[in-house]
Structure formats: structure tokens, C-alpha cells
Amino acid sequence: MKAAIMGYGTIGSGVAKVLETNKDILAERIGEPLELKYILDLRDFPGDPNEKCFVKDYKEIVKDKDVKIVVETMGGVEPAFTFVKAMLEAGKSVTTSNKALVADKGAELMQIAEKHNVNFVFEAAVGGGIPIIRTLTACLTGDVIEEIDAICNGTTNYMLTNMEQFGSDYAEILAEAQSLGYAEKDPTADVEGFDSCRKIAILTSLITGKNVDFNDIPTEGISKISATDFKYAKAMGRSIKLIARSVKVGDKYACRVAPYLVKPENMLYHVSGVMNAVSVKGNMLGESMYYGAGAGALPTASAVVGDMVFLAKNVDKYVKIGWTSEKYQLSDPTQEQFRYFVRATASQSNIENEFENVEYANLDLDDEVGFITSEMTEREFNERIAALGGIISVIRLA
Amino acid sequence: MKAAIMGYGTIGSGVAKVLETNKDILAERIGEPLELKYILDLRDFPGDPNEKCFVKDYKEIVKDKDVKIVVETMGGVEPAFTFVKAMLEAGKSVTTSNKALVADKGAELMQIAEKHNVNFVFEAAVGGGIPIIRTLTACLTGDVIEEIDAICNGTTNYMLTNMEQFGSDYAEILAEAQSLGYAEKDPTADVEGFDSCRKIAILTSLITGKNVDFNDIPTEGISKISATDFKYAKAMGRSIKLIARSVKVGDKYACRVAPYLVKPENMLYHVSGVMNAVSVKGNMLGESMYYGAGAGALPTASAVVGDMVFLAKNVDKYVKIGWTSEKYQLSDPTQEQFRYFVRATASQSNIENEFENVEYANLDLDDEVGFITSEMTEREFNERIAALGGIISVIRLA
Structure with a gap:
């Protein structure tokens, strides 16, 4: 099973390290060795143990039919998007740690993957090593x-x-x-x-x-x-x-x-x-x-390599995740309800006039009062603090 | 997609409840409705919403080719093992919440599943709702x-x-x-x-x-x-x-x-x-x-139903987990190293004679002394406390 890494920064080089360190157990889990064939990076890395793998043109990877799995660890939306799209269209599965790419283009890339019967996965894009x-x-x-x-x-x-x-x-x-x-x-x-x-x-x-x-x-x-x-x-x-x-x-x-x-x-x-x-x-x-x-070279690389094992076990089989391009209309955030901690320069009588049932959080500071409101919607809260005035800061309670 | 539940106790009836409560989203995830066709239980449940599903002979389920997924929530090794084995041999995938069965017969059932190109899974058997x-x-x-x-x-x-x-x-x-x-x-x-x-x-x-x-x-x-x-x-x-x-x-x-x-x-x-x-x-x-x-009807049932979704998506496709019948020889437990907290009636001088570098945990009790040892193997620790004598209790430090 041949693989390529695009972007040899902290995470990309971490992926190479995980592949090398754990190669025996990875081969056992996949059923064959997982071999790094290319690393795409514009920089030179003289003396790097993977020196023979470096290429500067992503099309070299695109055209090599042996490569079934591509790791994208470049970061940013472009040129990552162009490169990942080309890999999927060439029948290669892709895993990325790039949350900007996934947040912006995830649904689109998932559709392209489905169309070409390959997979686009991104365990490392959220929570680093946490398999969320x-x-x-x-x-x-x-x-x-x-x-x-x-x-x-x-x-x-x-x-x-x-x-x-x-x-x-x-x-x-x-x-x-x-x-x-x-x-x-x-x-x-x-x-x-x-x-x-x-x-x-x-x-x-x-x-x-x-x-x-x-x-x-x-x-x-x-x-x-x-x-x-x-x-x-x-x-x-x-x-x-x-x-x-x-x-x-x-x-x-x-x-x-x-x-x-x-x-x-x-x-x-x-x-x-x-x-x-x-x-x-x-x-x-x-x-x-x-x-x-949630971050760090090796934990993030560990999640990427976990994805590579998944991709290796599902070569030529699209596994539906269920994320379409249809826009999701979020609920009106002003209707969410919270209790709020407020610091204000207002007097206690004004505070109690505007907010019934407050709990005071007393630090005995000269110029301000801290209090916690009862539960109310963002809309209602915003109206009341606008009326109260003299707000120093607001933090919601979880 | 037709399913059966064997054992309608706390967890089995929880599974029926999850299937009913979340039927829409389950159908969406699987791509078709997941329908409960049989419940195996020797008891009667008059007035139960699933009353029409009850059977008393597991062979009725075995011989129904429509049933692709069987849930085992009976507990104990027998007759659960006999029933699960028959289901796998009849080409049905099985999920169980039964840790006794999995710990005792897991490797054997996995082999039977592989032979019949079905799956045997057990997310709920460890950690209840935790997908470990x-x-x-x-x-x-x-x-x-x-x-x-x-x-x-x-x-x-x-x-x-x-x-x-x-x-x-x-x-x-x-x-x-x-x-x-x-x-x-x-x-x-x-x-x-x-x-x-x-x-x-x-x-x-x-x-x-x-x-x-x-x-x-x-x-x-x-x-x-x-x-x-x-x-x-x-x-x-x-x-x-x-x-x-x-x-x-x-x-x-x-x-x-x-x-x-x-x-x-x-x-x-x-x-x-x-x-x-x-x-x-x-x-x-x-x-x-x-x-x-880690327990409770609904969290455990949630894990079972998560397994049912997995089984439904992998009908007629054995997904290798990698658990063979070959016995694993654990490391010698007497070679494990710990720090130990010890309560003993011994004198401090005897304690310090037997264990150098102890830290005392002082509660000022009349009849005993509490102390923490430095790190040592179980073997060494056991020799030393045998020599010391007067041991009230020992707890390892994590």
C-alpha cells in the first residue's frame, strides 16, 4: 500500500515518524506494509531520512497509480483544495488535518470522493488526537x-x-x-x-x-x-x-x-x-x-495515521459519512438561554430593578458589582444590559 | 432490515426503546428502516408495545432468513453461547452486551463469524455507553x-x-x-x-x-x-x-x-x-x-444500537477485528513496579530498616503507622512486607 504526504511541516513530518516507528503493527492491522512513496514540499530537506521521497510537483503524485492514500498536512484552503481535489479525482483517498480546508470545502470534497468511489476523511482536523x-x-x-x-x-x-x-x-x-x-x-x-x-x-x-x-x-x-x-x-x-x-x-x-x-x-x-x-x-x-x-505533532499525526489505516482497509469502497452541501440553517442564537455573570458599575438598586433574582458575586471592589442573572434568552439579556448600562464584562454560565 | 432481541430484561427492553425512539434517524443512517421482528424471552409480557414480537424458541429466529441482525442481552455464558453460535452459523450478525460471554467465548465466536462472513460485535460489553x-x-x-x-x-x-x-x-x-x-x-x-x-x-x-x-x-x-x-x-x-x-x-x-x-x-x-x-x-x-x-439500560442500549447500525451497514461483509484464539501469555505480574501505601503496626525504625526512603502519611492513630514506599517490583515489595510483619492494609499508587 503506497502513500504520499503533501506538506512536510510539523504534522507532515510527524506522520512520517509515526509510519516509521509503528510500521510493524500498521502492516499487521492493514494486512500489508504501508509505504511512504512521495513527500510533496517546495522546501529542501537535505539529510532527511525520507530524502528520496521528495517531489515539488503534486502532479507527480496524481499520475502515479500505485499511490492509493494521500495525506494533506499543508494547511490553508489553497492550494490544498486544488491538490486534494486532484488526488480524489485520480482515485486516491485523502486524509487531512487541515480544519480550514474541511470547514470551508468539506461537503464539496466529500461529494467528489463519493463520485470517484474513494474516501475523504479528517479525524485530525478536530481535536487532534481525540477520535471525535x-x-x-x-x-x-x-x-x-x-x-x-x-x-x-x-x-x-x-x-x-x-x-x-x-x-x-x-x-x-x-x-x-x-x-x-x-x-x-x-x-x-x-x-x-x-x-x-x-x-x-x-x-x-x-x-x-x-x-x-x-x-x-x-x-x-x-x-x-x-x-x-x-x-x-x-x-x-x-x-x-x-x-x-x-x-x-x-x-x-x-x-x-x-x-x-x-x-x-x-x-x-x-x-x-x-x-x-x-x-x-x-x-x-x-x-x-x-x-x-488537541494539538502537537505526534498526537495529530497519530490521528492522521489512524485515518490511513481506515483508508487502507476501505480502498475502492466509499464509506458514507453523510455531509451534504445543503446549507444547514442554525437556530436563532438570540433565542438561546443562559445564566449570565455580569460585572457592572451600576448600583445594586438599578441592577435589581433591571434583573430580578440576581445572585451577587462579591469581591468588594470599589468601582464595580458582580452578579449572576437568572436564566433568560440572549435577546432579553441584551435588552436588559443595554437598559442597565455601565457594563464592564459578561461571561455566560455553563 | 429485520432484527431480533434475545433477552428482554433491562438492556433488551432498553434496546427496543432506543429503536422506537430514534427510528427516524436510524433509518436515515442505515438507509432503510431497522425493524424489530422477534423478541426471545421465556417470560410473558402482556400489554408490552412489542407484544406481537415475542417467541420462546430461538430456532424460530434462526430459521427466518429475513433476520440479519440479532441482539443478545440475556447475560451469562449459557444458553447465550449456544444461541449466538446458531445465529452466526445461520448467517446473521450478532451484537451482545454480555461481557461474560465475550470474555469466555469472544475469540471463538469471532472465528465463527468470520467463517460465515457475518460480524460479531460487543461495544456494550465494556464500559456501557463508552465506545471504547x-x-x-x-x-x-x-x-x-x-x-x-x-x-x-x-x-x-x-x-x-x-x-x-x-x-x-x-x-x-x-x-x-x-x-x-x-x-x-x-x-x-x-x-x-x-x-x-x-x-x-x-x-x-x-x-x-x-x-x-x-x-x-x-x-x-x-x-x-x-x-x-x-x-x-x-x-x-x-x-x-x-x-x-x-x-x-x-x-x-x-x-x-x-x-x-x-x-x-x-x-x-x-x-x-x-x-x-x-x-x-x-x-x-x-x-x-x-x-x-458505564451501565444503565439506555446508555448500554445506545451502544448496542450503535452496533446494530454498524452491522446493518456491513451485512454480508466480515470486518476483521483481530482477536484470535491463540492464548496470550501475560507478563509476570510480580515484575510490575509500583509505589505502595502501607498501614502497619510496626515501629518506624523497623519500617525504615526494611524500606529505605519511605514517606509517612500521618493520621496520628495510636496503633498504626501509614507510609508510602519508593518504587519497587511486586516481588520485592512482598518479600519486604513479609519480613516487616504487622501489615494492616496495602494500596498501590497510580
Whole structure:
């Protein structure tokens, strides 16, 4: 069984390493050796153990009929999309770790795969080493999925964990994360929640069978979370986690990415540092959770290689996942209900005038009051805080 | 697609309920309706919504060629084995929730399934609603599995959680669990670890591809755990969990079921009450964990129905899992290394004479001393405590 890797960065070279390290057990599982024949990369890697595999033109791989499995670990939508499409059209199955590609072009690539009787899979695109895609599409198939709550970005979870542990402020922790390589120079995609947004769009597409546009998902990141917010959280016995959430409201799913105040009774409270976890609630199963390394070269490569085993066992057999191009209309996010933690400069009497039944979270700060509202819709909440005024910050309760 | 259920107890009737509640989404996933045609049970269920399906002779199901999928939820090895074997030989795929059957006859039934080009699957037999079987056999296939640590018995985890929370002693909590229906009248299989033992034997068979005899696994239950042990645990900042463990030592796996002292940094520490979790370490993936309801009618039935979807999608196609009848020789358990927490009536000088580098866990009890040893093999530890004498109890550290 011959394979190719497109993109020899952190994950692509990790895939080569997993193939080499575990070659015996992989051959046993597949029934024949899984051999790396090509690596596509524009850069040179002199002295690399796979030096003989490098090519610079993807068409060399396209035209080699021996290659049945192609790994895409380039990242970004283009030229990854063009290359992956060409591979599928040439009768090769593809696995990718590229969530931007999957969120943007997943449904389309799945259709192309079906048409050519090959497979397009992407276990590594969400949750790194956590097998959440196959769990949703091949394991929890007896259930209607009622809710997914995912900590699916390692950078932000690392930052929040450290802010909590050391009482630091956002900017300080971001600088540290950047110096350690846990956050990128331009950290926008992670810290503003865009990465998590693409991932929950993919998961919601898989459970609805239709195409969720990530642009439709209200997305807040962690850049406004402060050391004071964590002081309040601690006083409430809670932690703050960036959660990508999809929840069935009536017969529709509502999606949202935002920081939430989480209780210790919720297993997500205990997910620290760069680890990720996806909590899934089924209508029969009840609660379940899948936990592991959400990023990192080897955990992500492990998921890619797991996909390669699947592809090798299903050569020339399209396995339906059920994700069509039809647009999925998400539920109106302003109808979602939450309890909210609010910091405001307003007086207690004004607060109680606007919100009945508040619980105060008292830090004895001079210039502000912290309180938790009763449960209400986003619409109603937004009207009330607009009327109250003097809002410093708002965090939803999970 | 026609199906039959053998055994209409808690889980069997749960399966019927899941099939009815989720029939639309199941039909969508399979591509046709999944219809329950027979229920085998010697009892009568007058007024049951599935009343027309009941039969008392399994041969009625065997001879009906329309039935492609059979669910076994009777429990016990016989007559379940005879019935399941007959179904497989008649060209029907089978899913079972029966860990006794799988631990005892799994490899044999898998061979029969292969011979007749049908499938024998058992997601619900380990971890109830946690999809750990498919995770090991179809997801984490890029890895060499280095360690599995499972809290896979809801009864004992419920009891330990309550002993911890209320400071109660074993006998008191057992009586309470029995009165609430969480423990059986004869609780031996649960509290002595035999149930967990069968489950880790199954998981280890799946990762080795050979047949692990559960009789080879050293098994301790929780019946010797006392309120005092939990006081020590609390003083050490730990909890006590019954863990079924399989770990690669050199090129062999060692298995053991025993109570362990677990730290909060270990996700298993946070698994409370009847919930179960399986922690899996891969050589590339690193740590991962799968958490959910380990028992209960609907979570278990959800796993059975997930299997039915798999079977429906793979009618007349044997999907190799890789579990042969060849006996797997486990590693010598006396060579496993642990740190041990020991309560003894010995003097500190005798303790320090026998064990260098001990850490004391001081509860200021009159008649005993608690201490933690450095890491050593079971063999060495057993020699030293025999020499020391006056041992009250021993719990390993995880």
C-alpha cells in the first residue's frame, strides 16, 4: 500500500515518524506494509531520512497509480483544495488535518470522493488526537446528539489555565505563550475563537448531515478575559473555559463559541493546559466525554495515521459519512438561554430593578458589582444590559 | 432490515426503546428502516408495545432468513453461547452486551463469524455507553497502545465515591447500594473485581490480537477498603479508585485489577458515582480518556444500537477485528513496579530498616503507622512486607 504526504511541516513530518516507528503493527492491522512513496514540499530537506521521497510537483503524485492514500498536512484552503481535489479525482483517498480546508470545502470534497468511489476523511482536523469525528460518525450512531461542548483549542486552554493558576492578565500570558511557541505571532485565529468556530461547524455538519457555515456562528474569544474575571470565577468556585458549543433547541441546533464559567461537576472544568476534550450528550446515552491532546505533532499525526489505516482497509469502497452541501440553517442564537455573570458599575438598586433574582458575586471592589442573572434568552439579556448600562464584562454560565 | 432481541430484561427492553425512539434517524443512517421482528424471552409480557414480537424458541429466529441482525442481552455464558453460535452459523450478525460471554467465548465466536462472513460485535460489553471497543479497534489504529487504565464498574465506583464523600465504611455503603439497586444481592462479581477483570481481559485481547484468559489476571476488589483508608487518602490529597489496568512492560502486557490511590492530576480522579472512564495511552498519541455511563439500560442500549447500525451497514461483509484464539501469555505480574501505601503496626525504625526512603502519611492513630514506599517490583515489595510483619492494609499508587 503506497502513500504520499503533501506538506512536510510539523504534522507532515510527524506522520512520517509515526509510519516509521509503528510500521510493524500498521502492516499487521492493514494486512500489508504501508509505504511512504512521495513527500510533496517546495522546501529542501537535505539529510532527511525520507530524502528520496521528495517531489515539488503534486502532479507527480496524481499520475502515479500505485499511490492509493494521500495525506494533506499543508494547511490553508489553497492550494490544498486544488491538490486534494486532484488526488480524489485520480482515485486516491485523502486524509487531512487541515480544519480550514474541511470547514470551508468539506461537503464539496466529500461529494467528489463519493463520485470517484474513494474516501475523504479528517479525524485530525478536530481535536487532534481525540477520535471525535469517528466517535460521532461511527460509534454514537444509536443516538440523537443533543449537545456538544468542546474545548478544542490548545492555545487558549493553555492561556486560560495559566491565567487561573498564576493570576496573570491576558497580555502577559499571551506573550509567554508566544515565547514558548504555544501561541502564534499573530494569535488571532486562536484567541478570537475562529479556530474553535471552524471545528464546531465541522462537528455540527456531521451531526446534522448538512453544511454548517462557520460564518453563521456567533464567536467570542478570550482576549477580553482578565485576571479580575478569574478572581470572580474563583469566588464562585468556577473556572473559565473557551467552549465551542452546539445544542439542539427544539428541532434545530444553535452554535456558539464563547468563554463560559464552568463548575467542577462538569468534566470540562478539569481539562487543563494544552489538553482538549469534547463532551457529547446523546438522547439515550446521556453524558460522555472524549479527552486528549488537541494539538502537537505526534498526537495529530497519530490521528492522521489512524485515518490511513481506515483508508487502507476501505480502498475502492466509499464509506458514507453523510455531509451534504445543503446549507444547514442554525437556530436563532438570540433565542438561546443562559445564566449570565455580569460585572457592572451600576448600583445594586438599578441592577435589581433591571434583573430580578440576581445572585451577587462579591469581591468588594470599589468601582464595580458582580452578579449572576437568572436564566433568560440572549435577546432579553441584551435588552436588559443595554437598559442597565455601565457594563464592564459578561461571561455566560455553563 | 429485520432484527431480533434475545433477552428482554433491562438492556433488551432498553434496546427496543432506543429503536422506537430514534427510528427516524436510524433509518436515515442505515438507509432503510431497522425493524424489530422477534423478541426471545421465556417470560410473558402482556400489554408490552412489542407484544406481537415475542417467541420462546430461538430456532424460530434462526430459521427466518429475513433476520440479519440479532441482539443478545440475556447475560451469562449459557444458553447465550449456544444461541449466538446458531445465529452466526445461520448467517446473521450478532451484537451482545454480555461481557461474560465475550470474555469466555469472544475469540471463538469471532472465528465463527468470520467463517460465515457475518460480524460479531460487543461495544456494550465494556464500559456501557463508552465506545471504547471501536475506539481501540477502529480509531487509535495508528498507535501502539502502551497502557489502559479503566474505571469500568459502576457499582464499585458508586460505593467508593460515597465512602469518600460521607466517610462511611464498606459494609454500610454496600447495604445502601443494594437498597438503591446499584449493587446486587450477591455483589461478589462487582465488589471483588471479577466484572472489571473480564472487561480488561477483553480490552487486552483486542490490543494484542490474542486471547487473554481472565483467570490469569491478579484481581483484588474493594471489600477490604475502609473509612480509615479514605482518611489517609484525603491526607495524601488522593482518592481511591478500582482500576482495571493493562500496561506494556517490555514487549508484553501485564494486567491487574486493584484499588489504587489516584492523584487529582489523573483524570480518573474526577470520575465519580456510577460513571465510568477508560484512559488509554498510545506511543504517539500520549494520554487520552473516554468517559460516560458505564451501565444503565439506555446508555448500554445506545451502544448496542450503535452496533446494530454498524452491522446493518456491513451485512454480508466480515470486518476483521483481530482477536484470535491463540492464548496470550501475560507478563509476570510480580515484575510490575509500583509505589505502595502501607498501614502497619510496626515501629518506624523497623519500617525504615526494611524500606529505605519511605514517606509517612500521618493520621496520628495510636496503633498504626501509614507510609508510602519508593518504587519497587511486586516481588520485592512482598518479600519486604513479609519480613516487616504487622501489615494492616496495602494500596498501590497510580
